[in-house]
Amino acid sequence: MTNDYGILLESGTNELEIVEFExxxxxxGINVMKVKEIIQPMQITFIPHAHEHIEGIIxxxxxxxxxxxxxxxxxxxxxxxxxxxxYIVTEFNQQKVVFHVQNVTRIHRISWTDIEKPSExxxxxxxxxxxxxxxxxxxxxxxxxxxxxxDINPYSGIHMDQIQSLGKRERSEKKLIVAEDSPxxxxxxxxxxxxxxxxxxxxxxxxxxxxxxxxxxxxxxNTFEKVQLVVTDIEMPKMDGHHLTKRIKEHPxxxxxxxxxxxxxxxxxxxxxxxxVGADAQVSKPEIARLVEYIDELAL
Numbered sequence: 001m002t003n004d005y006g007i008l009l010e011s012g013t014n015e016l017e018i019v020e021f022e023x024x025x026x027x028x029g030i031n032v033m034k035v036k037e038i039i040q041p042m043q044i045t046f047i048p049h050a051h052e053h054i055e056g057i058i059x060x061x062x063x064x065x066x067x068x069x070x071x072x073x074x075x076x077x078x079x080x081x082x083x084x085x086x087y088i089v090t091e092f093n094q095q096k097v098v099f100h101v102q103n104v105t106r107i108h109r110i111s112w113t114d115i116e117k118p119s120e121x122x123x124x125x126x127x128x129x130x131x132x133x134x135x136x137x138x139x140x141x142x143x144x145x146x147x148x149x150x151d152i153n154p155y156s157g158i159h160m161d162q163i164q165s166l167g168k169r170e171r172s173e174k175k176l177i178v179a180e181d182s183p184x185x186x187x188x189x190x191x192x193x194x195x196x197x198x199x200x201x202x203x204x205x206x207x208x209x210x211x212x213x214x215x216x217x218x219x220x221x222n223t224f225e226k227v228q229l230v231v232t233d234i235e236m237p238k239m240d241g242h243h244l245t246k247r248i249k250e251h252p253x254x255x256x257x258x259x260x261x262x263x264x265x266x267x268x269x270x271x272x273x274x275x276x277v278g279a280d281a282q283v284s285k286p287e288i289a290r291l292v293e294y295i296d297e298l299a300l
Contacts, residue, residue, distance in 0.1 A: 011273040012246035014112050014239055018133075020140055021088065022103040024076045027140045029108070029133065031235060033265050034145065036089045036096065038104055041082070051152045055100060060089065067098045073128070073148055090145065092264040093156060094284050097149055108135065115142065115237040117181075117205070130181065131237050144182070146264050146285070158188045160195050162289040169197040174299045176201045179210040179232040179244060180262075189231075189262075189288075196292045200226075207232060207239030211247055218253050227257065229299040231291070234263040242277050249278035258298035262291050 018029035019038070044056035044067055055067040067087065071078050079085050079102040086104045090097050115131040131142035150157040163169070176198055180186050186203050193201050204210040210230065217227060230248065232241035239247075245259045258280045266274070266284040274282040281294040 011276040012242050014243035015109060016112060016235075016240065017107055017109045018140070018142070019088065019107055020105045021070075021086070021101040022105060023070050023074055023101055026074075026076075027105075027135075027138055028070075028101075029140045029142045030088065030090070030099075030145060031142075031265075032107065033234075033270055034090045034092045036091050039087045039089060041085050041087055041100065053148070053152055058087075058098060060098075063096065065089070065096050065098050067100055068148065068152070069100045071100075071102065091267055093146060093149065093286055094267075095149070095156065097145075099145070108133075108140075112236065112240045112243070113238055117237050130235075147182075147184070156286060158185070158192060158286060158288045160188075160192045160288075162287075163192060163195050163292060165289055166196070166292060169195075171199060172197045172299075173200065174198065174228045175226040176295065176299065177204070177210055177214065177227055177230045178202070179204045179207050179230070179236060179241065181205050181233060181236040185233075185285075192288050193292070193295075196295075198292075198295065206236040207241055207244030209238075211239060211244055214248065214254055214257070215251075229295060230257055230259045231262050231295070232259065234261060234265050242273060245274070245279050246277040258300075260291065260294050260298065 017032040019032055019035055020027055020029055042058055044058055046056045053068050053072045055069045057064050057066055084103040086101055088099045088101055090099060110133060115133055118129045118132060128144045128147055129141050130144045133140040178189060178201055180189060190201060232244050234241040241261055241263060248254045248257055248259055261274045261279045261282045262285060264285045266282045271282055280298055283291045283294060
């Protein structure tokens with residue numbers, strides 16, 4: 001199974017396709033845009049002293065890729081029937097990773113409005129669940145695959161020290177809006193932008209809240225003029241970043257507002273989706289210094 005279907009999904013519709021998979025009969029989901037292909041398990045080379053969630057590495061055509069055991073990640077026992085096991089080959093945050101799951105069932109097309117934010121009772125900063133989808137009598141849990149990878153390899157995430165490469169920074173009075181659903185990433189982005197000189201940053205946990213705020217400021221002309229740029233993730237409940245960008249660019253009074261998409265899903269294959277909705281720039285999430293450079297350029 002290859003990722004031809006995900007590329008065909010029109011940008012800006014506020015829909016996504018998810019691959020449903022299972023671990024110990026529990027149902028989970030991954031965005032199709034992260035999936036390169038789904039293959040049968042193959043010979044693994046064990047890596048001594050690797051992280052406990054890493055099974056080893058495989059050679060897939062000309063590439064050597066790490067394999068992450070999702071049963072171990074989720075604290076569950078290994079598969080009782082390995083005949084149904086599958087490898088989900090993914091690409092995000094400029095890297096390819098294989099996830100070992102216990103079954104792959106089907107693909108669903110849904111709206112981001114149908115995805116519920118996890119309750120604060122069980123979400124927590126260390127939880128891997130970023131959304132809940134009610135599907136008939138079952139629930140599908142959306143997994144934070146970026147966090148799984150960063151937990152294994154912290155260097156693959158956002159680091160404030162990347163800003164040091166930009167040299168001495170002046171403080172800025174420009175006001176930025178950031179739409180990002182992850183509490184951990186909101187804090188990392190906040191701290192990094194403050195280090196870069198941007199003190200006036202307002203955060204929203206999904207695109208709908210960010211858009212509602214921008215619309216509310218139109219009547220308050222002085223407040224609106226201070227909002228000089230929007231930074232948005234793509235994957236967010238209620239309204240995703242592509243749809244947020246499209247709504248801003250189609251709005252008669254907001255359409256001049258620069259929008260930067262800052263997401264793990266910025267790849268050569270998927271970059272056209274952001275262009276299609278009018279994004280002024282697109283940056284892959286580890287490249288926080290590049291994000292700051294675009295903000296410097298576009299927040300006029």
